[in-house]
Amino acid sequence: MAKTYIIIVAIAAVILGVYFALPDRHFVDSVFPLHDGASVFEYDDKADGGSSEVTFALTDSSASFSCMLGADTAKSAWCGLLLDLSQGEEAEYRNWTFVDSLIFELESSGTDEILVKVWTFDPDVTDISKPRTFRLLMKEIPLTKGRQRIAFPFEQFYTPDFWYDDEHVDRTLNRRHQETVARVEIAPGWNQPRGKKFSLKFYSITAKGVSNFAFGVVMFLMLGLMIVAIGRTHSYNKENENKKAEPKA
Structure with a gap:
């Protein structure tokens, strides 16, 4: 029995040793600069009769975007920058299961807030x-x-109430679907003044996190060893009870 426990402890020590020897498994996905067929483009309200003015310039190392929302308050006004990560296919969506933070390096003027929108496949x-x-x-x-x-x-990040209302979605369907990111969008903040130009220049947008896969494997193996140890102890105790119950000659 003692030999069995020694073997189990030795196996557990090896598992832990291998786990701690592994390098940190960081997850990093560069939204910008672009890669893997991703694209970026600007949009405005001109097609719907708006008068917002947008300019956009893209280089290998930066994306410059400026906008002035239409001054006519009788009309809706919008503009923004859209980074398409999906190439239009579900199989190509970015898997952000392990993402725990987004990091922006940018330069701004004329605004004190932006809306960052992440669109996921549900x-x-x-x-x-x-x-x-x-x-x-x-x-x-x-x-x-x-x-x-x-x-x-x-x-x-949260799903706003207006999305449920606009798309007639049951609010009980609240899973984030973080593993299927299709697009990242940058839009003006809620209180951006009309008729006032603002400018943004993005140098990098990065999604980062730490994968728990290795830790999960270790916990699974350790659980297996505990089950083996408990089973062996139970078997040993039962054998001793049977021996004690045997009639003496």
């Missing part, structure tokens, strides 16, 4: 041909003037 709701049916995860990001580096937890 199999219960999404029609690939209708972009707004992708699940919206959104976060308001405060800015200061000039160049800055901003990092914030991805868990702070």
Whole structure:
């Protein structure tokens, strides 16, 4: 019996030794600069009769975007920057299962807030041909003037009530579907003044996290060893009880 326990302890020590010897398994996905066929483009409200003015310039190392929302308050006004990560195919969506933070390095002027929107594929709701049916995860990001580096937890992203209402989605369908990211969108903040130009220059947008896969494997193996140890102890105790119950000659 003691030999069995020694073997189990030795195996557990080897498992832990291998785990601690592994390098940190960090997850990093570069949203910008672009890679893997991703694309970026600007949009405005001109097609719907709006008068917002947008300019956009892209280089290998930066994406510059400026916008002035239309001054006519009788009309809706919008503009933004859209990074398409999916290439239009579900199989190509970015898997952000292990993402715990988003990091922006950018330069800004004329605004103190942007909306960052992450659109994910939701199999219960999404029609690939209708972009707004992708699940919206959104976060308001405060800015200061000039160049800055901003990092914030991805868990702070939320699905706003208006998305459920606009797409007629049952609020019990609240899974984030973080493993299927299709697009990242940058839009003006809620209180951006009309008729006032703002500018953004992005140097990098990065999704980061730490994979728990190795830890999960270790816990599974340790659980297996505990089951073996408990089973062996139970068997040993039962054998002793049977021996004690045997009639003496």
